[in-house]
Amino acid sequence: MAASMSIKYSSLCQLCGRRFPTYIQRRSLQQDTKDSSWKGVIGLEIHAQIQTKSKLFSGASTKYGGATNNQVALLDAALPGTLPVLNKQCVEAGILTAMALKCKINKISKFDRKHYFYADLPAGYQITQQRQPLAVEGHVNYLNFTPGIEGEPEPKTVNLEQLQLEQDSGKSLHDEANQRSLIDLNRAGVGLMEIVTKPDFSNGTEAASFVRELQLILKTVGSCNCKMNEGSMRVDANISVHKEGEPYGTRTEVKNLNSLLSVTKSIDYEIQRQIKEIEEGREIENETRSFDVNLGKTVPMRDKEKKQDYRFMPEPNLPPLHLYDNSSVLPSNVNQNDILNLDVIKEKLPALPEETRNRLVQQYGITPRDSLLVLMDDGLLEFYESVMKFVDKDLYKLASEFVVKTCKGVLRSMEMNYSDLPISLEAIAEISTFFAKDIISSKSAAKLLEIMIQTKDENVAELVKQHDMEQINDIEVLTKACQSIIEKSPKKVKKIKNGKKKEFGVLAQFVVNETDGKGNIRLIMQILREELINNE
Numbered sequence: 001m002a003a004s005m006s007i008k009y010s011s012l013c014q015l016c017g018r019r020f021p022t023y024i025q026r027r028s029l030q031q032d033t034k035d036s037s038w039k040g041v042i043g044l045e046i047h048a049q050i051q052t053k054s055k056l057f058s059g060a061s062t063k064y065g066g067a068t069n070n071q072v073a074l075l076d077a078a079l080p081g082t083l084p085v086l087n088k089q090c091v092e093a094g095i096l097t098a099m100a101l102k103c104k105i106n107k108i109s110k111f112d113r114k115h116y117f118y119a120d121l122p123a124g125y126q127i128t129q130q131r132q133p134l135a136v137e138g139h140v141n142y143l144n145f146t147p148g149i150e151g152e153p154e155p156k157t158v159n160l161e162q163l164q165l166e167q168d169s170g171k172s173l174h175d176e177a178n179q180r181s182l183i184d185l186n187r188a189g190v191g192l193m194e195i196v197t198k199p200d201f202s203n204g205t206e207a208a209s210f211v212r213e214l215q216l217i218l219k220t221v222g223s224c225n226c227k228m229n230e231g232s233m234r235v236d237a238n239i240s241v242h243k244e245g246e247p248y249g250t251r252t253e254v255k256n257l258n259s260l261l262s263v264t265k266s267i268d269y270e271i272q273r274q275i276k277e278i279e280e281g282r283e284i285e286n287e288t289r290s291f292d293v294n295l296g297k298t299v300p301m302r303d304k305e306k307k308q309d310y311r312f313m314p315e316p317n318l319p320p321l322h323l324y325d326n327s328s329v330l331p332s333n334v335n336q337n338d339i340l341n342l343d344v345i346k347e348k349l350p351a352l353p354e355e356t357r358n359r360l361v362q363q364y365g366i367t368p369r370d371s372l373l374v375l376m377d378d379g380l381l382e383f384y385e386s387v388m389k390f391v392d393k394d395l396y397k398l399a400s401e402f403v404v405k406t407c408k409g410v411l412r413s414m415e416m417n418y419s420d421l422p423i424s425l426e427a428i429a430e431i432s433t434f435f436a437k438d439i440i441s442s443k444s445a446a447k448l449l450e451i452m453i454q455t456k457d458e459n460v461a462e463l464v465k466q467h468d469m470e471q472i473n474d475i476e477v478l479t480k481a482c483q484s485i486i487e488k489s490p491k492k493v494k495k496i497k498n499g500k501k502k503e504f505g506v507l508a509q510f511v512v513n514e515t516d517g518k519g520n521i522r523l524i525m526q527i528l529r530e531e532l533i534n535n536e
């Protein structure tokens with residue numbers, strides 16, 4: 001089965017016309033809407049591939065990137081006479097995830113057949129848990145947060161409907177040049193967790209923030225690697241709009257969103273599109289849409305006006321899944337090694353992201369925003385806490401700023417991982433201490449770290465003197481620098497006075513540059529505010 005299977009198809013349409021940047025299209029839609037009382041209503045369906053070596057019902061490998069159709073068992077190809085055998089590790093991963101999501105776990109769950117025909121589903125049905133899933137009624141606390149935008153994140157909660165186990169389909173590879181689709185069944189049968197939320201989101205930022213939190217949770221418990229670019233996590237968004245006190249509007253479904261940015265942009269675009277359609281007297285069609293990344297807009301895939309009959313039926317080849325705990329009385333014919341004990345699995349539950357963030361805030365005095373940044377970057381949590389062991393407790397807050405932001409930025413620019421650093425943790429801690437004590441500025445600290453990485457020289461105090469990096473804390477010197485920049489930047493000053501707060505940060509950076517990167521940024525910002533007030 002090494003060669004790809006080929007199926008002819010006909011091309012439906014081709015997008016044409018001039019392409020405009022996403023932000024232009026979204027802005028024009030927002031400007032066209034007349035009524036600001038519209039509210040978005042969004043629910044998500046997330047499909048997360050379970051991180052196990054073999055598939056949900058067969059022993060075939062789940063390794064990503066294997067040669068086409070080389071990781072396919074007879075069952076995955078739906079050969080007659082083959083029977084599914086449930087992978088115990090997939091069930092355990094699903095239980096652990098359900099516990100992390102505060103779900104109620106059903107001690108008896110059942111598998112169903114969901115019938116539909118598609119080329120990458122050889123059996124003509126998918127084995128899933130439609131009517132009696134593994135778990136129901138969970139909730140997740142998350143921080144509503146947009147990377148790159150200042151301000152503290154807003155705490156939010158989303159309620160979950162259910163978590164069910166099911167098998168993935170294969171993958172269709174469209175060869176438009178030869179008018180055919182190629183089918184790769186390597187993914188067919190890989191275990192999935194489908195996590196369904198309540199319609200608790202009102203915009204794309206909230207939805208993406210929840211998906212980010214879910215990624216952190218799944219990676220923490222080890223049930224999914226969450227690599228959206230590899231398809232191991234895929235998001236479908238159900239979107240409608242309404243006004244307060246009125247019924248929800250007709251919803252559309254945007255399928256197969258494969259990045260956090262796509263989740264945000266597609267939802268926000270679709271909300272504005274629906275509002276515009278309604279305000280112009282047109283009805284919203286109940287349809288499936290996809291998100292065109294290049295155009296920055298959602299486009300129709302297929303309509304849902306005629307609800308598809310999936311002909312759900314109990315899976316005849318799989319008995320109900322029974323789970324137990326320490327209080328359960330086991331049937332006499334059940335082998336202890338064949339059961340899954342909920343209490344034993346619960347002991348394996350690690351500290352979850354929310355708990356870790358709260359601990360970081362309390363222990364090190366950092367902001368909730370920075371605690372989230374620590375968890376979002378792979379490897380940063382362990383690195384951060386290892387460095388903090390060599391920093392005085394009263395310097396934790398400012399020293400953390402260097403490790404979480406400056407150090408991270410330097411390593412990213414040098415394309416290095418935290419484990420690649422050729423200098424000791426003690427040396428990193430000493431740089432952060434110099435920064436926390438206002439001996440060097442953030443810019444000088446970054447330059448110092450680069451020099452130490454390149455030279456392997458860990459004599460921090462000597463390098464600061466050698467390269468004349470001592471921070472300027474002299475109020476008189478900094479005041480003159482601020483006055484000079486204000487005089488040179490009348491347009492920036494005018495924008496700041498007109499309420500454009502971002503320009504203040506730009507102006508402060510001009511002053512830092514005026515001092516060759518050695519000016520104390522906190523003093524500079526304080527002096528700038530005073531000088532701008534005096535100039536009014």
